[in-house]
Amino acid sequence: MDTxxxxxxxxxxxxxxxxxxxxxxxxxxxxxxxxxxxVTAARAAxxxxxxxxxxxxxxxxxxxxxxxxxxxxxxxxxxxxxxxxNHHHLVCRACGVVVDVDCAVGYxxxxxxxDASGFVVDEAEVVFWxxxxxxxxxxxxxxxxxx
Amino acid sequence: MDTxxxxxxxxxxxxxxxxxxxxxxxxxxxxxxxxxxxVTAARAAxxxxxxxxxxxxxxxxxxxxxxxxxxxxxxxxxxxxxxxxNHHHLVCRACGVVVDVDCAVGYxxxxxxxDASGFVVDEAEVVFWxxxxxxxxxxxxxxxxxx
DNA sequence: CCGTCTCTTTTGACCGGATCAAGAAAAGCG
DNA sequence: CGCTTTTCTTGATCCGGTCAAAAGAGACGG
Numbered sequence: 497m498d499t500x501x502x503x504x505x506x507x508x509x510x511x512x513x514x515x516x517x518x519x520x521x522x523x524x525x526x527x528x529x530x531x532x533x534x535v536t537a538a539r540a541a542x543x544x545x546x547x548x549x550x551x552x553x554x555x556x557x558x559x560x561x562x563x564x565x566x567x568x569x570x571x572x573x574x575x576x577x578x579x580x581x582n583h584h585h586l587v588c589r590a591c592g593v594v595v596d597v598d599c600a601v602g603y604x605x606x607x608x609x610x611d612a613s614g615f616v617v618d619e620a621e622v623v624f625w626x627x628x629x630x631x632x633x634x635x636x637x638x639x640x641x642x643x
Numbered sequence: 644m645d646t647x648x649x650x651x652x653x654x655x656x657x658x659x660x661x662x663x664x665x666x667x668x669x670x671x672x673x674x675x676x677x678x679x680x681x682v683t684a685a686r687a688a689x690x691x692x693x694x695x696x697x698x699x700x701x702x703x704x705x706x707x708x709x710x711x712x713x714x715x716x717x718x719x720x721x722x723x724x725x726x727x728x729n730h731h732h733l734v735c736r737a738c739g740v741v742v743d744v745d746c747a748v749g750y751x752x753x754x755x756x757x758d759a760s761g762f763v764v765d766e767a768e769v770v771f772w773x774x775x776x777x778x779x780x781x782x783x784x785x786x787x788x789x790x
Numbered sequence: 791c792c793g794t795c796t797c798t799t800t801t802g803a804c805c806g807g808a809t810c811a812a813g814a815a816a817a818g819c820g
Numbered sequence: 821c822g823c824t825t826t827t828c829t830t831g832a833t834c835c836g837g838t839c840a841a842a843a844g845a846g847a848c849g850g
Contacts, residue, residue: 511797511846531836549799551837556798567716569768572836586762595760613742614776615733621716621770629761658817658826678807696828698808703827719807 508560518542519553523563523577528585528594530572568594568623584622590631597624655707665689666700670710670724675732675741677719715741715770731769737778744771 501520502512510516518538522529526537535550554575557563566574568587574594586595648667649659657663665685669676673684682697701722704710713721715734721741733742 513798513846515799544800546800547836548801548838552799565716567714569712569714569720573716586760586764588762595762597760612771612773613733613744614779615735615742615771615773616779617733617771617773619772621772623768623770624759624762624764625766625768626759626762626764632761632763660817660827662828691829693829694807695809695830699828702809 504562505560508562510556510560510562514542515545515549516553516557518545519550519557520562520577523575527576527578527596528566528574530574532572534575566594568592582620584624586624586626586628588628588631589625590627593628595628651709652707655709657703657707657709661689662692662696663700663704665692666697666704667709667724670722674725674743675713675721675723677721679719681722713741715739729767731771733771733773733775735775735778736772737774740775742775 501517505512505516505520515538518541519534521541522534522537526533529537531547531550531554534554535545535547538545538550554563554565558565558575561579563575563577564579566576566585568574568585571587571592576596578596581598583596583598586597587593648664652659652663652667662685665688666681668688669681669684673680676684678694678697678701681701682692682694685692685697701710701712705712705722708726710722710724711726713723713732715721715732718734718739723743725743728745730743730745733744734740
């Protein structure tokens with residue numbers, strides 16, 4: 497995979513460095529990792545890696561279009577490598593786990609709001625909130641009824 | 644309006660206090676205000692109001708279902724009074740202005756992801772990102788092409 | 791293969807938004 | 821009016837993330 501990442505970094509005009517390869521490798525293994533998780537996991541490959549370096553790497557990757565930043569409300573930012581496809585996220589209110597989902601109707605039904613109010617919309621970000629199978633079982637007796 | 648708020652607070656089991664009425668009044672005038680804006684504006688009616696008090700009031704309102712908290716990525720949390728209807732938001736990447744939009748198809752087309760992966764979904768949060776009419780005019784020559 | 795330049799990483803301080811905890815004040819009720 | 825409970829105030833604290841300067845490593849030319 498390092499070969500692939502090397503190519504992709506070069507194609508994006510970015511230098512190939514150990515911190516970047518380490519972060520990319522972690523993102524490949526953890527599809528929705530937050531910065532702290534990335535730091536911890538990436539240190540397996542690069543023990544002296546600092547949190548700030550990871551922030552720098554992530555920002556470079558996002559700017560280059562190699563990674564995408566997702567910020568669920570009330571949670572630290574997550575990073576993922578799947579870019580370019582219009583997929584969305586399913587977030588568990590209890591454990592915070594994030595799962596990718598394709599848009600409900602196949603193409604992009606939500607990309608056109610009923611009234612754009614003069615806006616030029618370039619992205620529709622959809623977050624489905626709920627409870628995953630595991631947490632639903634755990635909290636079956638005290639499920640909050642919302643909305 | 645105070646009369647209405649008084650009734651709604653009582654109906655929700657909350658005591659009627661000046662800070663709460665002040666915050667509700669501000670939310671009525673600013674449909675998508677952040678905490679800082681609320682503090683500043685509410686001080687017109689209650690000069691000694693502290694930021695922490697506003698946070699407390701907002702949390703109480705959200706818990707009681709009188710207000711809703713919205714957290715666009717990269718921006719401080721916003722609060723709005725429109726609750727219960729399944730409306731979404733249009734956010735300008737340049738100036739940050741937020742506009743309400745009804746869901747594209749009238750009812751809730753996005754509430755059912757194609758594959759829920761065992762999740763029980765209770766809310767679909769949709770954020771449309773783009774540029775508002777004013778900012779589109781301002782940045783017409785350097786519009787970023789994304790996605 | 792080495793020197794040089796530029797981009798990255800590292801280190802450290804710093805910032806804003808938000809939360810937590812304890813005492814003072816006010817709302818609600820009899 | 822006085823009591824009880826909720827709420828507001830005050831202050832400290834936490835966390836994720838950013839900013840700036842200096843050390844280090846990648847990439848290109850010789």
